Amino acid sequence: MRGTLVTLLLLCATAGAQEPPLTVEASEGSLSVVPFALPAYQPETSWLLGGAAALVYQPPESSGRRESQLLLAGAASLRKQFSLILSSDVYALEDRLHLGGTLSAARFPDLFFGMGGATSASAEEPYTPTYHEVELSPKWRVLPSLYVGPSGRLYVAEIDNPAPGGMLDQGDVPGARGGTTVQLGVSALWDTRDSTLYPRSGALVRAQARMALPALGSTAAYNLLRIDGRGYLTMPYAPHVLAVHALIELRGGEPLFYDTGKLGSAEMMRGYYEGRFRDRQHLALQAEYRAPLFWRVGGVVFGSVGNVGRSLDEELLSDLKPGAGVGLRVAPVADVPVNIRLDVAYGSQLSFYLNVGEAF
Template sequence: MLARIAVLLLAVLCTVATVRSAECFHLPGCDTLLYADIPAAEYAGNSTVAAVSSNTVDTVKKRDGFVRRIIRYFGSSNVDRTFEKKIDFSFAGGPSFSKNTSLGIGLLAAGLYRVDRTDSVTVPSDVSLFVNASITGFYAVGVSGNTLFDRGNQRVVYTLMFSSAPSSFWGIGYDAGRYNPESTYSEKRYTIEASYLHRIISKLYVGGVFSFDYVRGLKFTQPAYLNGEKERYTATGIGAVVEFDSRDFIPNPYRGVYVSLKEQFFPKGLGNCERSLWRTTFTADYYQRLWKGGILASDLHAIFNSEGTPWPMLARMGGSQRMRGYYLGRYTDNDMITFQVELRQRIWRRIGCTVWGGAGNVFPSIDRFDWSHTLPNYGVGLRWEFKKQVNVRMDYGMGKNTSGFMLSINEAF
């Protein structure tokens, strides 16, 4: 849910091309450009010059309006200040959009920090806080991030979120998503997931994972689509994770390999599911710099759930990370495999673009996998560097009889 929650300051995109102009001002009656930050101390010995300098600064300050302050703020937002500050936060707010939540408004705080500011080798940790609401009645609040410490030998990855959203539901299985009439319901969801990882050798990490989910569906227009299941489920998961990670920066890698295998167990006694459940999640990503400003990225992702997994815990295709352009949850089943390849290109200064293609399949079990149910996915996107190597993105994704715009923070994978 987190990656599809879109937050974007529209005014920023409109003024990116003039960001550099925030550094200086043109004074009326003067043929030169003067910086507003004039060090008056240098003119302390010359009262006339100091007075002129003071008047110049006052004039500039008077003309430093709201729009110019925004330009100046975002003009330096991508400068790395993690060695100067305990945490380098930038804030943005404005319109947001996704295929699931429609048009809305959101507030975002994105921060970079170093647990040990004497460590110049380890990449910064990151954190994102968000509040989002849309015209459909959707609202969500949450926080997510990656904290690296002990010179990168240990890390904590976390997501905490609450959301309430009017949603659509087509039932379970490929045929249901393809042919069933759309039904609606209201979903409330609490999600907590945290992983602790410890490096054992080179780029290899092992650790544990904890998760908690509470999901409640209300006002189903087609309750028969649930196949007799309950409308409310609670599940607590514990498990283990093994990762190989050589990425240079987690939110937006330029090079490296990431392979993750996560196994979770959901005991019957720690929820209201009718049986104990398990889930296997596998991810393999590859990033390679092709030429100046050009990055090739690929992503293979798979989810396998045990038989009897309730409807809110099933694999759901779509959203803002994988199979972009598909409504999240239209194609839902026990298992899912998706693959995508993306070319990312820096165009000018902090502006970039991307093009991608991929495919995905949902199925009830491995022995019932059907190649003919594989769905295509492709699209294009625009990027703007909000903070150092942290992008705001606008994607337009397409698929089989579907398409949609998405605004979000950080790369899709």
């Protein structure tokens, strides 16, 4: 759930960056300060209000270099949830170096249903987690579209107000009392998209391989391989676009329950409450067809399948959970490829999403 709000705020700041209110022009590009505020809605948070301020660098168009951004953002919901984040997406040294990182904190009343892909909705247990996270992933360009580098993550969680007598209250679940995760590893980024805001062609692949060990200060010992791949194809009857998104999360060892794969969010497996199903292994695949309708209004239809499980076995692949929905897209500013999106999806429940930017 924290990740969903973070994504929303990143999209808000990116949308605001298209027409910055304060810009300093220079021969080497422009530097802009972008404030932004936006209401949004999704099942995990109810209504929320987010605010952001971004420092955006736009290089000269003739340079062929990429934009850079530093983001400070926050959000609060009607359910007394909050999220704060300082994020870096900076390209330096003529785009040879990418500096990615996150400093964040969040507190969300949440729900726990147990582990696995066959838990019952009646097993719902409320609890209140508080998270603090630092993540650093500097990457060096080794090929024209490929960046590789080390990756580190510190994640500290406190778990409050578990349901009396429930699984978390009894302490039977790893992480039921909170804990600390320290991960070290490598990350890679491959990006051939024609646009970071509304891609019509190309692909994006993010990969991470990290380990968490007690010797590093972690409460639990486990390893993680995460691959997030997205592809975009402009149809012959442009500007219709077919977009496909695949996610693989594989874990070995015993991760804390809040650090496992979670099915459902505003980006992947819409129609499922985020964390309704969770476990060590997490697979998901979705496709979305995007088409203009009239004026600056577009429509989408999407479908997804996914599952979680303790092991990567036949049961995980044979019991895939489906989801599907439709949505509207409205571009608030002409000639700016950033949409406000309203999605209606059904998976384990009927869900509505009001956000800025595409789901993926």
